[in-house]
Amino acid sequence: xxxxxxxxxxxxxxxxxxxxxxxxxxxxxxxxxxxxxxxxxxxxxxxxxxxxxxxxxxxxxxxxxxxxxxxxxxxxxxxxxxxxxxxxxxxxxxxxxxxxxxxxxxxxxxxxxxxxxxxxxxxxxxxxxxxxxxxxxxxxxxxxxxxxxxxxxxxxxxxxxxxxxxxxxxxxxxxxxxxxxxxxxxxxxxxxxxxxxxxxxxxxxxxxxxxxxxxxxxxxxxxxxxxxxxxxxxxxxxxxxxxxxxxxxxxxxxxxxxxxxxxxxxxxxxxxxxxxxxxxxxxxxxxxxxxxxxxxxxxxxxxxxxxxxxxxxxxxxxxxxxxxxxxxxxxxxxxxxxxxxxxxxxxxxxxxxxxxxxxxxxxxxxxxxxxxxxxxxxxxxxxxxxxxxxxxxxxxxxxxxxxxxxxxxxxxxxxxx
Amino acid sequence: xxxxxxxxxxxxxxxxxxxxxxxxxxxxxxxxxxxxxxxxxxxxxxxxxxxxxxxxxxxxxxxxxxxxxxxxxxxxxxxxxxxxxxxxxxxxxxxxxxxxxxxxxxxxxxxxxxxxxxxxxxxxxxxxxxxxxxxxxxxxxxxxxxxxxxxxxxxxxxxxxxxxxxxxxxxxxxxxxxxxxxxxxxxxxxxxxxxxxxxxxxxxxxxxxxxxxxxxxxxxxxxxxxxxxxxxxxxxxxxxxxxxxxxxxxxxxxxxxxxxxxxxxxxxxxxxxxxxxxxxxxxxxxxxxxxxxxxxxxxxxxxxxxxxxxxxxxxxxxxxxxxxxxxxxxxxxxxxxxxxxxxxxxxxxxxxxxxxxxxxxxxxxxxxxxxxxxxxxxxxxxxxxxxxxxxxxxxxxxxxxxxxxxxxxxxxxxxxx
Numbered sequence: 114x115x116x117x118x119x120x121x122x123x124x125x126x127x128x129x130x131x132x133x134x135x136x137x138x139x140x141x142x143x144x145x146x147x148x149x150x151x152x153x154x155x156x157x158x159x160x161x162x163x164x165x166x167x168x169x170x171x172x173x174x175x176x177x178x179x180x181x182x183x184x185x186x187x188x189x190x191x192x193x194x195x196x197x198x199x200x201x202x203x204x205x206x207x208x209x210x211x212x213x214x215x216x217x218x219x220x221x222x223x224x225x226x227x228x229x230x231x232x233x234x235x236x237x238x239x240x241x242x243x244x245x246x247x248x249x250x251x252x253x254x255x256x257x258x259x260x261x262x263x264x265x266x267x268x269x270x271x272x273x274x275x276x277x278x279x280x281x282x283x284x285x286x287x288x289x290x291x292x293x294x295x296x297x298x299x300x301x302x303x304x305x306x307x308x309x310x311x312x313x314x315x316x317x318x319x320x321x322x323x324x325x326x327x328x329x330x331x332x333x334x335x336x337x338x339x340x341x342x343x344x345x346x347x348x349x350x351x352x353x354x355x356x357x358x359x360x361x362x363x364x365x366x367x368x369x370x371x372x373x374x375x376x377x378x379x380x381x382x383x384x385x386x387x388x389x390x391x392x393x394x395x396x397x398x399x400x401x402x403x404x405x406x407x408x409x410x411x412x413x414x415x416x417x418x419x420x421x422x423x424x425x426x427x428x429x430x431x432x433x434x435x436x437x438x439x440x441x442x443x444x445x446x447x448x449x450x451x452x453x454x455x456x457x458x459x460x461x462x463x464x465x466x467x468x469x470x471x472x473x474x475x476x477x478x479x480x481x482x483x484x485x486x487x488x489x490x491x492x493x494x495x496x497x498x499x500x501x502x503x504x505x506x507x508x509x510x511x512x513x514x515x516x517x518x519x520x521x522x523x524x525x526x527x528x529x530x
Numbered sequence: 531x532x533x534x535x536x537x538x539x540x541x542x543x544x545x546x547x548x549x550x551x552x553x554x555x556x557x558x559x560x561x562x563x564x565x566x567x568x569x570x571x572x573x574x575x576x577x578x579x580x581x582x583x584x585x586x587x588x589x590x591x592x593x594x595x596x597x598x599x600x601x602x603x604x605x606x607x608x609x610x611x612x613x614x615x616x617x618x619x620x621x622x623x624x625x626x627x628x629x630x631x632x633x634x635x636x637x638x639x640x641x642x643x644x645x646x647x648x649x650x651x652x653x654x655x656x657x658x659x660x661x662x663x664x665x666x667x668x669x670x671x672x673x674x675x676x677x678x679x680x681x682x683x684x685x686x687x688x689x690x691x692x693x694x695x696x697x698x699x700x701x702x703x704x705x706x707x708x709x710x711x712x713x714x715x716x717x718x719x720x721x722x723x724x725x726x727x728x729x730x731x732x733x734x735x736x737x738x739x740x741x742x743x744x745x746x747x748x749x750x751x752x753x754x755x756x757x758x759x760x761x762x763x764x765x766x767x768x769x770x771x772x773x774x775x776x777x778x779x780x781x782x783x784x785x786x787x788x789x790x791x792x793x794x795x796x797x798x799x800x801x802x803x804x805x806x807x808x809x810x811x812x813x814x815x816x817x818x819x820x821x822x823x824x825x826x827x828x829x830x831x832x833x834x835x836x837x838x839x840x841x842x843x844x845x846x847x848x849x850x851x852x853x854x855x856x857x858x859x860x861x862x863x864x865x866x867x868x869x870x871x872x873x874x875x876x877x878x879x880x881x882x883x884x885x886x887x888x889x890x891x892x893x894x895x896x897x898x899x900x901x902x903x904x905x906x907x908x909x910x911x912x913x914x915x916x917x918x919x920x921x922x923x924x925x926x927x928x929x930x931x932x933x934x935x936x937x938x939x940x941x942x943x944x945x946x947x
Contacts (some may be wrong), residue, residue: 139544
């Protein structure tokens with residue numbers, strides 16, 4: 114028994130809109146434990162919609178449609194489904210009444226074209242739309258096949274799903290088993306290296322473990338199928354614990370954790386605070402830190418020292434070192450870190466200087482070369498050389514620099530606590 | 531003749547990620563004038579991938595795959611395609627060399643599991659991946675059927691599409707009739723207000739004009755269908771010109787222009803330079819500015835004055851004003867702007883102070899209240915009060931503050947030039 118999503122709309126085939134409906138329904142099906150192996154997108158064309166229905170009915174028992182329920186001529190989903198199963202459409206007076214009432218609430222009169230939305234296949238139930246005018250249907254055209262239709266507008270579709278489809282699917286025995294996932298997040302290790310380290314876990318059946326590359330980091334998703342959330346967590350917890358042990362310090366958090374939120378927690382735990390000095394990252398590090406609510410508790414601020422004059426004036430970087438070693442050097446990174454820590458009077462000072470490209474590389478310093486400086490509580494200073502490669506975009510190099518700087522601070526904080 | 535998109539990945543079926551790849555490819559197919567009637571999503575399962583191929587080959591002549599090209603065991607796209615057509619995989623030494631080189635550039639050694647990425651079906655051509663390790667293929671397993679594969683990582687896929695797939699498809703005779711679009715971008719006007727101003731243009735047939743809300747701004751997309759790019763541009767240019775005139779100063783740029791790139795051009799044109807002082811935006815403004823290559827020509831740097839002590843110490847903000855008026859006030863915004871301009875010795879000083887939430891609001895100052903300060907060439911100072919509303923996320927409020935600050939500077943620069 115499995116479900117299949119069929120999204121109807123030429124605007125999807127033209128790339129005018131992003132298909133967020135299929136993501137929402139996918140998450141909901143996973144949560145209810147309903148297996149789901151295929152999704153199809155098809156345009157507003159009756160013959161092709163019928164072909165999609167034919168393929169889908171050959172392999173799935175629940176068909177979930179979105180889109181094509183509107184009042185205009187190119188909205189064909191409902192009549193095409195009825196036609197495919199050879200069933201006439203009937204007009205539902207309760208739909209007409211509902212649409213008339215909604216128009217009246219907005220001080221308008223129902224357009225004649227909206228009458229079309231009151232036609233549903235004979236034998237189908239109305240799937241009410243509390244916010245918009247387009248209702249859906251719940252229909253079993255024959256035993257063992259269930260059809261649900263939703264409008265394409267995401268907010269309407271989601272409300273209808275939660276209000277009516279979920280209780281209906283639960284009444285059919287679904288949701289007795291849930292699929293629950295937890296993500297473990299890692300930094301400073303490649304996807305392939307981590308996958309090799311944990312290779313024996315990648316063949317597990319319940320929970321399953323799957324690796325994903327994740328914006329410069331790596332994620333391991335652990336998914337369990339169980340009668341309820343608690344049982345799923347019982348399956349996941351020991352595996353998560355083992356994976357964390359194998360990964361060691363490369364593991365930084367789970368699910369909604371970010372490097373910035375984890376660093377924030379560690380700073381608060383150690384009652385220390387932070388300032389930053391940014392050259393090539395230009396504010397990206399400050400942005401990541403201050404995206405976390407409550408970051409004012411531990412983040413004092415920073416200096417964006419983009420021009421060398423600012424490095425000298427606001428951070429006390431030695432002008433001779435700038436000339437002799439260059440702004441992109443370990444020593445300048447260290448001076449920037451100690452400079453901002455001193456100037457803003459914080460426990461930690463974290464700095465970034467590098468070549469974000471395009472251009473700016475020299476014979477010895479390629480695009481993607483970044484130095485991170487870290488000054489600590491006792492004014493001890495360290496620096497780290499990173500080679501992010503010259504094939505990445507400027508914006509990605511800035512983000513990688515900022516994330517890696519946070520990761521270096523995280524590791525130092527863990528040593529101190 | 532039509533193309534079909536097949537996205538492979540269990541993470542899509544679980545709703546872990548949004549399928550942005552199919553939107554990108556859809557737009558590109560529309561641009562090339564290649565008909566496209568179906569999209570399929572299928573998990574990392576060889577039997578189901580084969581079923582999707584079977585269905586797709588029965589109705590489409592170009593199959594475009596994304597996902598499942600990685601180095602791990604659940605990446606099965608390439609070998610499953612080969613298996614479906616009964617063709618062996620062969621190892622390509624040039625792929626091994628390319629991957630080894632990319633690892634070396636990042637100071638790493640290639641993992642043994644990456645060898646898998648060098649296997650492609652006998653007879654297929656390599657579709658090179660300039661940024662990542664997973665190459666794709668271009669393959670005609672039999673006359674009248676073309677297969678293209680791409681990795682799932684959007685940035686890699688897009689680059690490969692533009693670099694190799696587009697020239698290949700054009701060499702096959704596609705792109706004879708193009709659909710070409712130009713986007714005009716606006717800030718400081720709502721989508722509905724702009725749509726009303728230009729309402730008579732929204733019914734045009736060729737080019738068409740469609741409004742979109744765009745991260746706090748608005749976009750008008752003008753699309754023309756024509757035998758070639760020049761002819762399409764001839765249709766678009768006069769309409770674009772009229773729309774720009776109607777919108778006046780709310781129009782800021784086209785297509786890949788951003789507020790930051792436009793401000794950068796205006797600063798260079800006026801031979802002036804800029805520094806920033808950021809409180810609630812925490813680095814977001816610096817980040818937007820420095821994402822533009824060459825921004826070091828006009829951007830000196832900034833102070834992230836998150837804590838009030840930094841506002842006093844590094845920006846010379848009056849402590850009494852902080853106590854009596856609060857950090858979120860017009861006067862403090864003005865002092866921050868003049869403070870950073872003076873300290874970093876730039877022509878312009880731009881500042882942001884506000885309440886990004888959640889929490890932090892007072893009886894008179896709601897979440898979403900932001901003051902922008904702007905100090906100009908003659909040390910004249912202005913400030914702007916913005917109410918972005920308390921329903922938006924912290925991160926969106928930070929981004930809106932930074933973009934609006936750039937827009938205020940843009941309007942002032944236009945007055946001077």
